[in-house]
Amino acid sequence: MKHKQFAEGPMRALFFAAACVSIFFVVLICAFLLASGVPAIGKIGLFRFLTGVVWRPRNGLYGIFPFLLGSVYVTAGAILVGVPVGVLTAVYLARFCPKAIAKLLDPAISLLAGTPSIIFGFFGLVVLTPLTERLFGAGKSILTASLLLGIMILPTVISVSASALRAVPQSYYEGALALGATPERSMFFSVIPAAKSGIMAAIVLGVSRAVGETMAVMMVAGNSTAVPAGIASRVRTLTTHIAIEMGYAEGLHRDSLIATAVVLLVLILIIYFLLSLIKKEK
């Protein structure tokens, strides 16, 4: 019996070509950003670009330091809000959660993970901003953006650290119990230290999500170009800075925004490099 012959060789080549498309696009994206961004940095001067505190393109002042600082502040705030809640929730979910509550909590976390950032942004605008305004007189500010981003990174932090906790051998937990530790102590002093690198990975992923977020931050951070003075001040991050001005930028102004994206990309790559170091440690 003769079957239809499959074209083994050419198909293999096709699959390989498809796999190479990702490499192609990474190179293409970097090439496009660098081609416009690097000459702009050259014209402005790397040092003046990164450390300049005044952003006034009409006067030829291109300092993105306030936005770098903004990204750092907002991300740090998101970590302060999101990581403790996220990791503790993961501990609860991985060990103490009764089945009935898990049936509620699991889909809730998936819902949160699937919610588009524009919905978060709108929620921040209509709920969190008036709330922080009334409580702390902050309104659109680093504080509000941090709170919102803290909620947004929750699903990442929870799911990655919960799977790290679940991957710890059961014997660690049982051993601690056998030595007379309470369930909570066993979890916190035996299982969590063993899952340390996984939890660190969860935090780093949360950081990368917070650094890269644009729409939600844009709607609640206030977008001032000044160097932030405190957590109640209005701020721009690298991502929002690009998104706000790209609509009307031209010439060197536009290229300086692409250069900002290069800085953002370098920052993200550093974060992912740290992540790969953590993974190797495992």
Add this chain to the structure above:
Amino acid sequence: MLKRKLDPLTLALRVLTRAAAAVTLCAVVFLIGYILVKGVPQLKPSLFALKYTSQNVSVMPALFNTLYIIVLALPMAVPLGVFSAVYLAEYAKRGNKAVRAVRLAAETLAGMPSIVYGLFGMLLFRYQLKWGYSLLGGACTLAVMVLPVIMRTTEEALLAVPDSYREGSFGLGAGRLRTVFRVVVPSAVPGILAGIILALGRIVGETVALLYTAGSSAKQALSPMDSGRTLAVHMYLLSTEGLHINETYATAVVLLVLVLGINGVSMAAARKLVKS
């Protein structure tokens, strides 16, 4: 059970973990609940009028544009993603240098913020290829963005197929290609579908990558070279204009239900894979 007095640390840890879980749950319920409670009463027939005017701020053109972008983007991203995953899971030898490069590239793509995709799409499609603001440019940008999503989920689905299936097929004299398409891929279909639907959710929810590629025209795009706003972009523009707050809530409901519904279908498909 033995009753003993809890030490303060244990008690504190117990309260803290429970409180954290409660905070998470409350955040979700409040977020989704608030949008639904405020938005559902605002769902009026005029919101779904076929023609957009600045009075009715109808979501229909935006919904149509969203569908248009999906129809343009998925046929580009799905074959590429599935074929890449087939190469990684079925053909490549482990530890192969090319494989490591592809994985690194896919991870890098997955980690890039959407604003970077937006700029890339703007530079390549709008300026370099001179397409201007176009749905096609937006769709191409999103196709690159969801490529790693489809790759990763498909690869996971393929790897979950037991080796005995492959061995059985080889044992019957089938070649590698026949094994892949007649045996492995069919049994991984729910997982692959879950990945595609997940990618769909990403496309529907994306805003910033489309703002400078597909643009923000409120009209229904007729040709792929027309500018048009998707539902998420429409939602963003409405909420920054701040003129139609009630309609914005209603639009948020439509977007939320759409995206969460899509994700729910994806999860159901993935669960089917686990069960089978």
